[in-house]
Amino acid sequence: MREAYHVELEQLADKLAAMSVQVADAMERATQALLDADLAVAEQVISDDAKVDDARAACEEQAYALLALQAPVATDLRTVLAAIHAAESLERMGDLALHVAKAARRRHPEPVLPEQVRGYFAEMGQIAVRLARQAEQVIKTKDVGAAKELESDDDQVDDIHRHLFTVLMDREWPHGVAAAVDVTLLGRFYERFADHAVSVARRMIFVVTGRMPGYGPGDDEI
Amino acid sequence: MREAYHVELEQLADKLAAMSVQVADAMERATQALLDADLAVAEQVISDDAKVDDARAACEEQAYALLALQAPVATDLRTVLAAIHAAESLERMGDLALHVAKAARRRHPEPVLPEQVRGYFAEMGQIAVRLARQAEQVIKTKDVGAAKELESDDDQVDDIHRHLFTVLMDREWPHGVAAAVDVTLLGRFYERFADHAVSVARRMIFVVTGRMPGYGPGDDEI
Numbered sequence: 001m002r003e004a005y006h007v008e009l010e011q012l013a014d015k016l017a018a019m020s021v022q023v024a025d026a027m028e029r030a031t032q033a034l035l036d037a038d039l040a041v042a043e044q045v046i047s048d049d050a051k052v053d054d055a056r057a058a059c060e061e062q063a064y065a066l067l068a069l070q071a072p073v074a075t076d077l078r079t080v081l082a083a084i085h086a087a088e089s090l091e092r093m094g095d096l097a098l099h100v101a102k103a104a105r106r107r108h109p110e111p112v113l114p115e116q117v118r119g120y121f122a123e124m125g126q127i128a129v130r131l132a133r134q135a136e137q138v139i140k141t142k143d144v145g146a147a148k149e150l151e152s153d154d155d156q157v158d159d160i161h162r163h164l165f166t167v168l169m170d171r172e173w174p175h176g177v178a179a180a181v182d183v184t185l186l187g188r189f190y191e192r193f194a195d196h197a198v199s200v201a202r203r204m205i206f207v208v209t210g211r212m213p214g215y216g217p218g219d220d221e222i
Numbered sequence: 223m224r225e226a227y228h229v230e231l232e233q234l235a236d237k238l239a240a241m242s243v244q245v246a247d248a249m250e251r252a253t254q255a256l257l258d259a260d261l262a263v264a265e266q267v268i269s270d271d272a273k274v275d276d277a278r279a280a281c282e283e284q285a286y287a288l289l290a291l292q293a294p295v296a297t298d299l300r301t302v303l304a305a306i307h308a309a310e311s312l313e314r315m316g317d318l319a320l321h322v323a324k325a326a327r328r329r330h331p332e333p334v335l336p337e338q339v340r341g342y343f344a345e346m347g348q349i350a351v352r353l354a355r356q357a358e359q360v361i362k363t364k365d366v367g368a369a370k371e372l373e374s375d376d377d378q379v380d381d382i383h384r385h386l387f388t389v390l391m392d393r394e395w396p397h398g399v400a401a402a403v404d405v406t407l408l409g410r411f412y413e414r415f416a417d418h419a420v421s422v423a424r425r426m427i428f429v430v431t432g433r434m435p436g437y438g439p440g441d442d443e444i
Contacts, residue, residue: 064303071293081286084303085310169400177395177402181387184406 005070012062012083017139019055019090020200024132026052026097027193031125033104034186035118037111045101052094059087075207082203086139089196089203093132096193103186112182114175117167124160124190127153131197138201142208147201157194161187227292234284234305239361241277241312242422246354248274248319249415253347255326256408257340259333267323274316281309297429304425308361311418311425315354318415325408334404336397339389346382346412349375353419360423364430369423379416383409 026045033042063084066072072080103112113121131153138147164187167173168180248267255264285306288294294302325334335343353375360369386409389395390402 064299067289067303068295068299073290077286077290081289081306084306088307088310165403168403173399177399178391180399180402181390181406184403185410188407188410 005066005072005076008062008066008070009076009079012059012066012080013139015055015059015062016083016086016090016200017136019052019059019087019094020132020136020139022048022052022055023090023093023097024129024136026094027100027125027132028129030097030100030104031121031129033101034112035122035125037104037108039105039108042101042104042108045097046105049094049098052091056087056091060084063087079207082207085203086200089199090135093193093196096189096196099189100186103182107182112179112186114179114183116175117164117183120160120164120167121186121190124157124187124194127157127160128190128193128197131157131194135197135200138204142204144205144208147205150198150201154194154198157191161191227288227294227298230284230288230292231298231301234281234288234302235361237277237281237284238305238308238312238422239358241274241281241309241316242354242358242361244270244274244277245312245315245319246351246358248316249322249347249354250351252319252322252326253343253351255323256334257344257347259326259330261327261330264323264326264330267319268327271316271320274313278309278313282306285309301429304429307425308422311421312357315415315418318411318418321411322408325404329404334401334408336401336405338397339386339405342382342386342389343408343412346379346409346416349379349382350412350415350419353379353416357419357422360426364426366427366430369427372420372423376416376420379413383413 026048029041030045032038033045063080066080067077070076106112131150134146134150134153137143138150164183168183173180248270251263252267254260255267285302288302289299292298328334353372356368356372356375359365360372386405390405395402
């Protein structure tokens, strides 16, 4: 019985790791769609999002079944609850990639981003994708050290995001209000994506240590 | 034993209801601070946010203890899991009120909002606060009908939010890029606050019906 239970727990972790890969891929493609004004890639991200939602539902159902049938305690209970939270964050990361793709589609064939800020988004996109792939590793290895590495990558995203605002707020911003609104929202999508990746990693630390390093995907107010 | 368990479950629901009141009050004050450029009120919201975080931690700990010690099944299990999700959404609502208050503080003594959009925020603020208070009622009564009412209030917030973008995107927007960036982010904070209130209500429907009407606090990409 307990053996079967641990097999199921492993399957749940595998599902979460697969979700991390899904949302990393989604954000990679969404960023490509954004930078290259590539409509076909944007459409692919948009239609693939339903798979992320399904994966989340499957994770949650398996977690519920585990709780109801096995009544786990201690670390096993923490693992199942961390999985429920992680699935929620990963679904949200998928939504944020979807928002980026929809922005690319909305402005197509025009590029969304003025050339001046393109580099910032290329960099935020790269780090965001790396964070999602690191989250996959943390889920697989439950390595506390690796989880902490995510925090410094997240700090980089926050730095770029803040810098973006100084660029936007500059009186010399020449690209108009509509572009500023797009850049504001897109910057926030990347920043939140990174926050949620960190949140997934923190939940995994909780599984290992039993102590939660801060609650939830906290974010900057800008 | 089962008696003590249901008492604890009631206590958990009471804690969530109290959190709903906390975040409703926070958003009410944050909106006042925003509309009146009232620094003292903004500071109060900012310092009170730690209480919301503490309340969330307390909810989560009680929920974990219930799962570990009582191993609930069926509706009781769903109730505890819904409580964990609701606590997460409520904490997030507190963060969003905090962001509004911080925007008011950042621009003080200047008003954040151009007069032209002030009315939209007054209205979004009112509905957002009402949603949080309705969430409290749904938690207390588990009334599926009341939960559905929240959805139509949320639609109103979405409508105002979308209209705000048409105002911003108008070539005649005369208030400059910095104001547009503030309005963009603030609009999003209200919209997300409303989404999370709906998410709390949906979780309560799940408790009663065992069926989840859509996952998570889904949002518009603008």
